[in-house]
Amino acid sequence: MPPYQRGMLELGAQAVRVRVQLRDSGTRPQLTLLELSRIRKRLALSSAAIKGFWTTRPSFSTVYFLFAIFVVSTVFHCHQHLALVLATWAYSARVVLAPRHLPWEVLFTINSKGHLGNQMGEYATLYTLAKLNGQITLPVLHSTMASRIPWQNCHLNDWMEEAYRHFLGRYVRLMGYPSSWTFYHHLRQEILQEFTLHNHVREEAQRFLRGLQSRWAEQATVVGVHVCRGDYVRVMPRVWKGVLADRGYLQRALDWFQARYRLPVFVVASDDMAWCRETINSSLGDVCSHTVITVGAFGTWAAYLMGGDTIYLANFTRPHSPFNLVFRPQAAFLPEWVGMAADLGQAGQNGL
Numbered sequence: 001m002p003p004y005q006r007g008m009l010e011l012g013a014q015a016v017r018v019r020v021q022l023r024d025s026g027t028r029p030q031l032t033l034l035e036l037s038r039i040r041k042r043l044a045l046s047s048a049a050i051k052g053f054w055t056t057r058p059s060f061s062t063v064y065f066l067f068a069i070f071v072v073s074t075v076f077h078c079h080q081h082l083a084l085v086l087a088t089w090a091y092s093a094r095v096v097l098a099p100r101h102l103p104w105e106v107l108f109t110i111n112s113k114g115h116l117g118n119q120m121g122e123y124a125t126l127y128t129l130a131k132l133n134g135q136i137t138l139p140v141l142h143s144t145m146a147s148r149i150p151w152q153n154c155h156l157n158d159w160m161e162e163a164y165r166h167f168l169g170r171y172v173r174l175m176g177y178p179s180s181w182t183f184y185h186h187l188r189q190e191i192l193q194e195f196t197l198h199n200h201v202r203e204e205a206q207r208f209l210r211g212l213q214s215r216w217a218e219q220a221t222v223v224g225v226h227v228c229r230g231d232y233v234r235v236m237p238r239v240w241k242g243v244l245a246d247r248g249y250l251q252r253a254l255d256w257f258q259a260r261y262r263l264p265v266f267v268v269a270s271d272d273m274a275w276c277r278e279t280i281n282s283s284l285g286d287v288c289s290h291t292v293i294t295v296g297a298f299g300t301w302a303a304y305l306m307g308g309d310t311i312y313l314a315n316f317t318r319p320h321s322p323f324n325l326v327f328r329p330q331a332a333f334l335p336e337w338v339g340m341a342a343d344l345g346q347a348g349q350n351g352l
Helices: 003-023 033-056 060-082 118-129 143-147 180-192 198-216 232-238 247-258 273-279 299-304 345-349
Strands: 092-094 105-109 140-142 152-153 173-174 221-227 264-270 290-293 310-314 339-340
Touching: 003 180, 105 118, 118 173, 118 180, 118 299, 140 143, 198 264, 221 247, 221 299, 247 264, 247 290, 247 310, 247 339, 264 273, 290 299, 299 310
Parallel strands: 105 173, 152 173, 221 264, 221 290, 290 310, 310 339
Antiparallel strands: 092 140
């Protein structure tokens, strides 16, 4: 037992004895000079021991600093180990395709940029180009692990080229905004399966369409009209030197269906429904038999997945537009689709 603890116990015992004497005798106990001297020595010893303890113990700031180091070190090492786990539950992750007949170290991935239509094109392109090397698996890598892989960046145009069939390297990251049927049309059925709607979404859409058809004894032909405006209203004339779909284009597209189908019903989906209500008189929906599209990858994907007849906006940029360097209409629109030329007079009025 340390000296200061032993001294404190002895002082406590002495105090108890004094209190007992007071209680039993009812008089104040008389202490001799020798007893007083002993108590003083014990008090001095205990006081010195206590002072020594407080002098040698570490300060509170030191203890707090050491504890902080311990916590940070523990968190760091746990993070390092968890980063090596293929965590499909991780919030931030990256889809990587690995050909089965090649070593696991051979991986393909693609940048995920743009809106939903762009990302659908990127996924379908990644799926197709990786599958050129055989059957594939679809692991999901934690973003921390993916960031440590020495990826080899390979830029893609928005159309298929022979060079894309022979990528060299173990870790290939495809770059760009590919969304062309020339990449994946030979795998159309597989792509349709990859982009299958959830049952509750499909059932809700079908219920909406059945309600429309019931008004005309199920003889109506539902035509989807996708009108994309958004940031194209600003970007198309200023950057790409082109025009958007106007009232004239949409009227000609709707007339095309009215001339070929007995009872067409046009269902409009747009990011600018106020403009659509002023331009065409229809209602909102998302699943139909045929399609009218304007600009943007999302509308193109809607028409591709839906099948049926498709009318698209053609020749919507000036001959000198920089958009022609990154976009080829024959790679964006299927050959059986029907193109209707845009009114480039809008571009002339805007001084493009």
